[in-house]
Amino acid sequence: MAEFAVILVSSILINNYVLVQFLGLCPFMGVSNKLESAIGMAAATTFVLTLTAMASYIVNAMVLEPLGLIYLRTIAFILVIAAVVQFTKMFIEKTSPLLYRVLGVFLPLITTNCAVLGVALQNTSKDLNFVQSSLYGFGAGAGFSLVLIFFSAMRERLSAADVPESFKGAAIAMITAGLMSLAFMGFSGLV
C-alpha cells in the first residue's frame, strides 16, 4: 500500500510530467483558457494515460519482449496511443457532444501529447509490473489534470487582471507557467 502511495505522490507531484519533466506542454498552454474545457481535457487525458499505460505494458510484456523486439517499442507504443485516443474520441462524441465540440482539435491531438508516449516509455525502462505501471499512468494523468486545472483557473483570473500591455495573453501565461514550475521544483526530495 505504501508503495502505491509513493508511486502516486512521485508521479503527481515530484515528477510532474508538465512542470518538472516539461512533457505535454501543448495542451497545457492550448486548452487552459477556460476552466470548463480544461477540466474536460484533463479527464480525457487522464483516461488516455491510464489506458495507454495498461495497454503498452501488455504489448511490451506479451509481444515485444518474448519476440526480442524491444527496439520497436516507440513505434508499437505510438500505435497503441493512436488506437486509445481514437477510442476516447468516439467515446466522448457519444457521451458528451458538448465536450466534444469544446475540445475540438485538441482531442485527437492527445495522440501527439508527448506525456502519453513519455509515460509508456518510462514505464518499460523502469521495469514496473502491470499494477505499478497502470498506477503510474493514472498518477501522471492526475498530475497533468492538477496543473492544467490550476493553470486555467489562474488564467481566468489573469484575463480580468490589469496586466501591462506588452505582457498580455501568451506572455503572461508563459511567465505564470514558469513560476508554477519553480514552485513544483520545491517538491523534489519529498520521498
Place this chain on the structure above:
Amino acid sequence: MIELIAQNPILAALVALVGLSILFGALLGFAAEKFKVVGDPIVEQIDELLPQTQCGQCGFPGCRPYAESIAAGDVINKCPPGGQSTINAIANLLDVPAPELDAEHGVESEVKTVAYIREDECIGCTKCIQACPVDAILGAAKLMHTVITDECTGCDLCVEPCPVDCIDMLPVAETIADWKWTIPAKPGQMIATDRRGAVASADHNEDAA
C-alpha cells in the same frame, strides 16, 4: 512456421506490428459500431432552445433547419421571436459570445401576441390557413375561420396574406400563471433619506466610520 518467425527478426517484427495493427483496427471497428452517433445531438439541443414558432423570420423554413444551420456555424442572432434570452441560451450552450439580435430579421416584440380574426369580417378565403406554420387557424373555404389561441405562436405570418385585413395581433391577456411583479422604476427613490444625493450619503458613511 513459428520457428521460422522466431529465428528471423525482420519477419518477427513484421508479424508483431501487423498483428497489433489488425487487433487495434478490429477493436476500433467494434467501438465505432458500439458508439455510433445517430444524427447530430447538438442540433437537438439547439432546436430545444429555439421558440418553435416556425415563423421563418430567420430565413429558414422552420426552427429545426435553423438549428442545423447554427450547428454548421451560422450566426445565432437571427431569431426575433426568441429574442435576446434565446440568443443568450444558445451562446451559453455553444460556449460563444452572445451577439445582439440582428435587426435585419425583425425586432423582438415587447409583449407576447396572439392572432385574432374578426370573425364577422372573415370571407373564408383560407389564405391565412395556408400561411400558418403551426396549423393554429381552423376553418374551411367560404366558411368563417378562427384562431386556436393555445396553438398560436404570434409569428405575424397570417396578417399579410389576409385580403380583407381582418386579423389583429393582440397582446396575450395576463393571467395568474404568468403575472410578474413589476420592479419599481427607481428603487433608490423609495426611501426619503436617499433623495439627498451622493454627497449627503458620502458624509453619512464617514460619520458611520
